[in-house]
Amino acid sequence: MSPSSFITRRRVTTWLALGAAALPLSSLAASSADFPEKGRSIRIVLGLAAGGASDAQARFVANKLGEVLQTPVIVENRPGASFILATEEVIRAAPDGYTFMYAPSSVVAQNPQTLAQVRYDPFKDLTPISLGARGPLVLTVHTSVPARNVQELIAYIKANPGKMSYASFGTGTSSHIYGEAFARQAGLDVVHVPYKGGADAAKDFLAGRVQYYFDAAPNAIQNTATGKVRMLAVAAPKRSPMLPDVPTMTEQGVSGVDMASWLGFYGPARMPAPVVAKLNAALAQVLAMPATRDFFRQGAYEAESSTPQQLADLTRTTYDQWAETIRKLGLTKQ
Structure with missing residues (x-):
């Protein structure tokens, strides 16, 4: 896929604003005022089987996030196809804040460049919410x-x-x-x-x-x-x-295998900015908790939040870095 098929850095900067502007003002107001509805479950979709490290992190965050937002937050495992099934599940979901995913950087930075079956554009079809963790x-x-x-x-x-x-x-x-x-x-x-x-x-x-x-x-x-x-x-x-x-x-003595990994929270495109802001603030609160930091550090990961724009910028930077690595390796889509 040529670089011209992706949005420019200027468009990355206005990602959330454009998504919010695509919705009626009445919808935005209702979403910001009512989100989350008391008792309505929030889903964190994970494209891996239960039992792994990312699953444990997602469940820990879900538990704390439920306490902060005072509503149930569940983790839904959708393993298979290198996270594609989970990503497509999120992309198809209503952009109301009740469905988002916890995904490794490979989902947005590598899969679109290495897997022929990927049909999503990480810049157009997802809304960045917050960074979640960094680790090797x-x-x-x-x-x-x-x-x-x-x-x-x-x-x-x-x-x-x-x-x-x-x-x-x-x-x-x-x-x-x-x-x-x-x-x-x-x-x-x-x-x-x-x-x-x-x-x-x-x-x-x-x-x-x-x-x-x-x-x-x-x-x-x-x-x-x-x-x-x-x-x-x-x-x-x-x-x-x-x-x-x-x-x-x-x-x-082996170079070229030295890029740090990270995980982030992404929702479907066109999420209302006020809902993104509320989720971002809640995730920042959870990821800053000493209990969360201690849990992540047990696995040599650092819990870390970000603004939605910072995650958008990190997504672009990581995508571009992997594009160069993939080019040097001569890898083609499989």
Whole structure:
């Protein structure tokens, strides 16, 4: 897809204003005055199976958000198709604030550039509400592989061409692209095995049916605690303060696998600005709570809110960064 098919930075800046202007003033007034209606449930859609790190974060936030807004907030899991099913569910929903998603950056920055079946435009079809968290992916390896650093893993894979496989959250997701970037940078002959989410991937990974995995930090920590997995490197520009003893990929001689990951809250297009503002304020309150910060830090993630405009800008910046990475790797849509 050519850059001209996407909105310009100027249009990104007016994203929310345009969405709000498309609705009648009476609707905006009613939405801002009545949202949320007492007792009416709010859905946070998640495109991953229950049990993974993102699911745990979403449920923790949902519980606290329900307390702040004084209405039920539930998490609805819609796994499959690399988050596409969940994203399309949100896009089809009424833009009234009662349905939004918690999504990794891959949904808006990578999927549209790597997956042929993606039919949504992340800039036109979604409303940014707030950033949710930042944290690295971690290169982990099953203990059946005799490698204790990245260079030893490269040497072992090269000694066993075509026999090693790596897991991912799904085709086109960050864990897949990091795995592909690693393989191409190091000249590795490996097999990619996509799953429907971190929980599904962990089952085969812990059983040794796949040998390594760029995993979300919370999952990596949990899997390492079983004694069946080692953490070799963080895929980020610098070491994580929560994982200070785990070096980066760049420190171990592999460049180009160093962009930090994040998750954000997005609703359907044309959400009324007053409703977005109310959700943004409530999420900011939840994400600033010491209990929330402590919970996220257990998985080496930092809970972090933002304004809707800041998330819009981050979406564009991350999209452009991945566009350059994907171009350099020579990846085509699958």
